Amino acid sequence: QSVLTQPPSASGTPGQRVTISCSGSSSNIGSNTVNWYQQLPGTAPKLLIYSNNQRPSGVPDRFSGSKSGTSASLAISGLQSEDEADYYCAAWDDSLNGEVFGGGTKLTVL
């Protein structure tokens, strides 16, 4: 049972825009910034978005993040086949004193 809640799956066709939601509570998303990680098949996770909406160097601007209250979302525009991966939201939790994760969303590009 993950602390943050994400839909288990999402899908879209090439070129489409998809969004992935993430829901938390006052001790995590409500009081700290949200981060998103991308895990391509068979590889280690990679930081995709940090501090709600910041992209590390090298991450295309097709990826964007937002946060409102105790929820957050990741948007991917101009969907490409190489975007097919698992996406995890995360945030520091002040009660647990650690970074808590969502259960992950498997994105399929149809």
Added chain:
Amino acid sequence: EVQLVESGGGLVQPGGSLRLSCAASGFTFSSYSMNWVRQAPGKGLEWVSYISSSSSTIYYADSVKGRFTISRDNAKNSLYLQMNSLRDEDTAVYYCARDTFRYCSHWGQGTLVTVSS
């Protein structure tokens, strides 16, 4: 370039112990907090433990508290995870990750720990 290389994984019986290591390079290791994060086969990510740059602050997930010990040697640019009283549910790929303002900015490739009789 930031590099994190985990080692020490393997097959261990329930109740046994294992010590994981993470060798860091490409950045000033002593300036950064570090994390261990694990992923059970076919499952999502689970944060395990956090250690501050000077080792003055340490946190554990409830699932491993009292059984796992995180430590670091800044002179050797290395992070460790001593795992005792291992259980079947500890089977996972263990990743070390550099902490940057409470998120994991860089990840290693992971090391597989299998707990089975």
